[in-house]
Amino acid sequence: METTTAPTGSGPLPVLRFLGLVLLGAVIGGVAALFAAGFVRGVLWLNEVLLISPRSRMMFAWPEWLTLTTVAVPTLGGLIVGRLHRSLPERRPHTPADAIAAVQTRRGRLPTRAGAVSALTAMISLGAGASVGQYGPLVHMGATLGSLGARLLRLGRSDDNITIACGVAAAIATAFNAPLAGIVFAHEVVLRHYALRAFAPIAAAALVGHVIATQALAQGALFHVAETAVPRAWEFALFVAIGGLGALLAGGYMHAILGVGRLARRLPLRPDLHPALAGALLGMVALWVPDILGMGQETLRFATIAGAFGSGELLLVLGLKVAATALCLGMGFSGGVFSPALVIGTLFGALCGTLVAGLTGVSQESFVFYAVCGMVAVTAPVIGAPLTSLLIVFELTGNYALTTAALASVTLASPIAAQLFGRSLFDIQLRDRGLDLSSGRGQALLMDTRVIDYLTRECVTLSPDVSLDEAIATLARERHGESYLVDTQERFHGCVALAELEAARQEAGPLRRARECIDAERPTLRSDTTLWAAMALLEEVTGEALAVVDEGIFRGVVYEVHIAHAYLHQSDALRREEHGHG
Amino acid sequence: MASRLLTALLIVTALGPAAADEPLRILSWGGAYERAQREALFQPFTEHTGIHVEVHRYDGGLTELRRAVDDEAAPWDVIDMTRSQAMAACDEGLLQTLSPDLAAPAPDGTPAERDFMPGAIGDCALTHTLFATVVAYRSDAFPGRRPTRIADLFDQRRFPGPRALQRTPAVNLEWALLATGVPHEELYRLLSTPRGLGLALERLDALEEIHWWEDGETPVRLLTEGEVVMASGYNGRFFDAMISRGAPIEILWDGQVQEHETWVIPRHADNPDTAREFIRFATSTERLVALARRIPYGPARASSAVRVGSHPQSGVDMRLHIPTHPLNAERAITKDETWYARTLTRMEDYFAEWLSARQARTGEASAPPAAADDQPVAP
Numbered sequence: 001m002e003t004t005t006a007p008t009g010s011g012p013l014p015v016l017r018f019l020g021l022v023l024l025g026a027v028i029g030g031v032a033a034l035f036a037a038g039f040v041r042g043v044l045w046l047n048e049v050l051l052i053s054p055r056s057r058m059m060f061a062w063p064e065w066l067t068l069t070t071v072a073v074p075t076l077g078g079l080i081v082g083r084l085h086r087s088l089p090e091r092r093p094h095t096p097a098d099a100i101a102a103v104q105t106r107r108g109r110l111p112t113r114a115g116a117v118s119a120l121t122a123m124i125s126l127g128a129g130a131s132v133g134q135y136g137p138l139v140h141m142g143a144t145l146g147s148l149g150a151r152l153l154r155l156g157r158s159d160d161n162i163t164i165a166c167g168v169a170a171a172i173a174t175a176f177n178a179p180l181a182g183i184v185f186a187h188e189v190v191l192r193h194y195a196l197r198a199f200a201p202i203a204a205a206a207l208v209g210h211v212i213a214t215q216a217l218a219q220g221a222l223f224h225v226a227e228t229a230v231p232r233a234w235e236f237a238l239f240v241a242i243g244g245l246g247a248l249l250a251g252g253y254m255h256a257i258l259g260v261g262r263l264a265r266r267l268p269l270r271p272d273l274h275p276a277l278a279g280a281l282l283g284m285v286a287l288w289v290p291d292i293l294g295m296g297q298e299t300l301r302f303a304t305i306a307g308a309f310g311s312g313e314l315l316l317v318l319g320l321k322v323a324a325t326a327l328c329l330g331m332g333f334s335g336g337v338f339s340p341a342l343v344i345g346t347l348f349g350a351l352c353g354t355l356v357a358g359l360t361g362v363s364q365e366s367f368v369f370y371a372v373c374g375m376v377a378v379t380a381p382v383i384g385a386p387l388t389s390l391l392i393v394f395e396l397t398g399n400y401a402l403t404t405a406a407l408a409s410v411t412l413a414s415p416i417a418a419q420l421f422g423r424s425l426f427d428i429q430l431r432d433r434g435l436d437l438s439s440g441r442g443q444a445l446l447m448d449t450r451v452i453d454y455l456t457r458e459c460v461t462l463s464p465d466v467s468l469d470e471a472i473a474t475l476a477r478e479r480h481g482e483s484y485l486v487d488t489q490e491r492f493h494g495c496v497a498l499a500e501l502e503a504a505r506q507e508a509g510p511l512r513r514a515r516e517c518i519d520a521e522r523p524t525l526r527s528d529t530t531l532w533a534a535m536a537l538l539e540e541v542t543g544e545a546l547a548v549v550d551e552g553i554f555r556g557v558v559y560e561v562h563i564a565h566a567y568l569h570q571s572d573a574l575r576r577e578e579h580g581h582g
Numbered sequence: 583m584a585s586r587l588l589t590a591l592l593i594v595t596a597l598g599p600a601a602a603d604e605p606l607r608i609l610s611w612g613g614a615y616e617r618a619q620r621e622a623l624f625q626p627f628t629e630h631t632g633i634h635v636e637v638h639r640y641d642g643g644l645t646e647l648r649r650a651v652d653d654e655a656a657p658w659d660v661i662d663m664t665r666s667q668a669m670a671a672c673d674e675g676l677l678q679t680l681s682p683d684l685a686a687p688a689p690d691g692t693p694a695e696r697d698f699m700p701g702a703i704g705d706c707a708l709t710h711t712l713f714a715t716v717v718a719y720r721s722d723a724f725p726g727r728r729p730t731r732i733a734d735l736f737d738q739r740r741f742p743g744p745r746a747l748q749r750t751p752a753v754n755l756e757w758a759l760l761a762t763g764v765p766h767e768e769l770y771r772l773l774s775t776p777r778g779l780g781l782a783l784e785r786l787d788a789l790e791e792i793h794w795w796e797d798g799e800t801p802v803r804l805l806t807e808g809e810v811v812m813a814s815g816y817n818g819r820f821f822d823a824m825i826s827r828g829a830p831i832e833i834l835w836d837g838q839v840q841e842h843e844t845w846v847i848p849r850h851a852d853n854p855d856t857a858r859e860f861i862r863f864a865t866s867t868e869r870l871v872a873l874a875r876r877i878p879y880g881p882a883r884a885s886s887a888v889r890v891g892s893h894p895q896s897g898v899d900m901r902l903h904i905p906t907h908p909l910n911a912e913r914a915i916t917k918d919e920t921w922y923a924r925t926l927t928r929m930e931d932y933f934a935e936w937l938s939a940r941q942a943r944t945g946e947a948s949a950p951p952a953a954a955d956d957q958p959v960a961p
Binding site for chain 1: 762763
């Protein structure tokens, strides 16, 4: 186990070390931002070349071939993506969930190769028009670059966590051109605590990312709102209600993705062909409703314009977009969940706005408020980041009234979704993989540590048939209070305590066998028992140590004092990481 | 104005030192535009270098240039061409490539590539000025209010009265889609979707009375005669009607669609070095200012746009009338010429189909052209 990572004393050395970390954050921010800008450019270029973007489709000289390319491009893209994913150990692309897990369990050390392959497959997926998002891959790419930086400089785990967060912040700051949202996202979703020691490098990274974004990317804002009317007071009640309904839609969206993933595992088709099948289905539906292809930025834009869609159309595109995204992500395309959630949420908000206008007959001046409320109501629960969603709205529009409306919506959306489904899609995915973050980082950390790390054979083992006298003599000689009864085949029979042996000798005489004094209450551990489970057992047990037994075979013991020490050590490391300030 | 189809030859006499042997032959557009160029560019060039300038008149097409390049003997050294023509000519290999550092830096040292507007420095063409298609309105038509946004063109509730629009998809589709609230940067991307195209045509269709014009003088006539209250047209023509004829019209700069006028050097030109020297001279900050004081075409350089002063004769403040002045250019549309090059036929088909359906329904006809005009191409 590593020891101190965050010097807490004062003096010039810790200050210099801290400034070095801030500088490293800025460098990682710069690198991550350049990669992010390159990624975004690459996707745009692929979309043009592969006839996915509406502009390239309109400019294509032979429109009669578009039917063929619309189906062929996502299918072939899926084929390549499936083939590339075979080279990954988990046979699936890495996502922000992996970065979150690495930080929350203080493992750090994101694998570079898997990160690179995932970024490449995400670019191909997006380029070929799969209905997936680009921000998830950007976040994971930034995290991988940050972790790589920490590894190259041989930094400790706490610093690795910070550099991961730096990469994430820079990626968001670049992609959205929103530095504050980048900083808050890194804290809210990845670190999940606030420490000044982490804040400064992350802020530096986001700032550098922002500067590079304005210089290198110069892309239009994700959405654009001209001067808006101020919504009527009673409309805020509707915005809150949209938040509540949006949370349910977000839950449906997340479960659709997970559900298709479960179905796909039962599909009688080689897993590396799954994305190609999804691509073919997507292409065929896109012939009818092209709005579902790709990230859907044009659809997003039109959804903020009153009258661009009829309410029937909104419902149709909304349903198909959920289905298309669940299909693409569930069947193994690589990509994020955020961009489709933006589209779905905005369509949902537009639907609410259209219905309200239809029912009350009021003018549609505040239409964009409904669209934005729907947008945050769906995206905030999906990525588990209400503050980030609000800041994105604020930084992209600079519109305070709109941000307030979004706040009304997210007030209900995030807690309802967290209660019903989980903190975010990432958390649900990690829970399915056995990492429960719902009770915070301390528990996650203990659940990620196995008792086997503390296993020792330095204990008194006796044959079950040994006499009480001999057992007591051995324990006294070894200065131990407990002994473990193990036979010649290494089978574990139980634990006996000195006090019980002595009491039995007093009552029944010295010729009894040790096995008659076994403490039936004493639990045993397995080698895969987590520190968290072991701590729970300790609440009911008093004694020296717990035996580790796998299928009847005795492996050794873990001393209770070691479990307690490990717990204190983990807590101390967390406390230093989360409350250190330089 | 003399006919542009004539290839009249004008020899500008140098006032300065003795002229060099070979004159520089420039192909330009004639009329008031050429007069302004002569005062602002050609005469000072001759004074500066002693090189005579011969001006030939340009008909706007590429046929003659193609023939000249085939014969490997171009009769001109420099041509004043619209950017879309220049792009086509460049693709056909009719032009010489220009070095990116051909243009001089601004007086304060700002390098040319930052001083010129984006897209002005091309492979074969250097944009010097921009003209604009704009909406103009009668200043007496809407008492107490005036249009400020391009969306007002489509708002017949607040700005009632008939409109005159050009009988083309270009410009009209852009304005109609902008009026729905889409951002400038995404205009052509959104216009590429069936939904965007549909929204634009729907917005156009909602206008109650449209007079369709085809030649540049018609909208000015319709507006000055009061037949319409708002009309699209070329900014130079509206300027002329406002200043020379005192017509009660004003220009709405919001949503103006700018097009570039460029200098190019044809392949096989006789004096490419003098041609380059001329282009560097004629696109300097100071010369572009001089030109913009004489004709309301916007200088392509930021350093010139802010320096434009008043018209030498009438004293009118030209800043209010040039398309690239920061106040006017704030919400200009940059025409996506590559997009149009590939989609024009399809757009024209969509537009014609929509227009015939509309005309069958409303009985609208095209406005008759104004008195025979000799400049079908030039703005």
